[in-house]
Amino acid sequence: MDAQLIAFIGVAAGMVALPxxxxxxxxxxxxxxxxxxxxxxxGVAGGLLVHTALAVAGLAAVLVTVPALFRTVQLLGGAxxxxxxxxxxxxxRRRTTDGGGPETDQGSDTRRAGGPSVTGTGRALRQGFLTNALNPKAPVLFLSLLPQFVPDGQPPVPRTLLLATVVVLLALIWFPAVALLVDRLGRWLRRPRAARAIEGGSGAALTALGLALVTGPLLH
Structure with a gap:
């Protein structure tokens, strides 16, 4: 039994599930x-695939060691x-002004009244991908984490590729599960008051994260 791999799965699961x-x-x-x-x-899993591929190829090391390039990614991600x-x-705010709109349900795969406005799955896919791919903390995390789980004497590239695959698979399990759970609870979460609270809370959290990246110091 590969104890290091099992330990990595636990660490990676916590990393992926961290809000x-x-x-x-x-x-x-x-x-x-x-x-x-x-x-x-x-889209989020696709962004992780980019980061893990860069880590396997060693390109993430270049990003981390070139301050100007790293800062550019940090600013783009924050923006x-x-x-x-x-x-x-x-x-x-618009939802509050409009009174939240009617509480109707038009089906699982169409926009729900009371829910946020997202135009098409293509836009949603792009939002997920860019949110993760432009995260400047990911290269630092992968470069510091993956080598710790490569046993002495093993070729680093195959092992790192395996670890990277584990991360992407965990993301493919976790984030769709979150989406399906939210959809399952949608009858309550899409009520005008709850929808306003979630929209405002998510907006405040994303705005704070973005400001921290744009105005903060270089992360590494």
């Missing part, structure tokens, strides 16, 4: 529709998360 920008965007879009939530979840946050806050 952050990815989780917030998935929940918010899942309130719009099941399809939007699942598409966002797949995008900030944009999502401000959009959510604006939607919450």
């Amino acid at each position: 952050g920008a990815d989780f917030t965007v998935v929940v918010r879009n899942a309130l719009a529709s099941r399809a939007a939530g699942v598409a966002t979840a797949l 995008y998360v900030l944009y999502l946050g401000i959009s959510a806050l604006h939607a919450a």
Whole structure:
């Protein structure tokens, strides 16, 4: 039994499940529709695939060791998360002005009245992907975490590829599960008052994360 691999699965599961920008965007879009939530979840997994591929190829090391390049990614990521946050806050404010709208359910794969406005699964997929792919903390995390689970004497590339695959598979399980759970609870979560609270809360969280990335110091 590969004890290091089992330990890594536990660590990676905790890392993937930790609430952050990815989780917030998935929940918010899942309130719009099941399809939007699942598409966002797949986009997040796609972003993780990019980070893990870079780590396997060794390119993440270049990103981390070149301050200007790393700062550029940090600013782009922060600006995008900030944009999502401000959009959510604006939607919450508009929802309050409009009185929340009617509490009708038009089916699992269409926009739900009372839920956030997300136009199409393509946009949701793109939001999930960009939120994760532009996260500047991910290269640092993978570069510091993956080598610790490569046993002495083993070729690093195959082992790192295996570990990277584990991370992506966990994301493909966790984030769609979150989206489906939110959709399952949608009858309560899409009520005007609850929807306003979730939209405003997710907007505040994303805005805070974006501001921290844009105005904060270099992360590494």
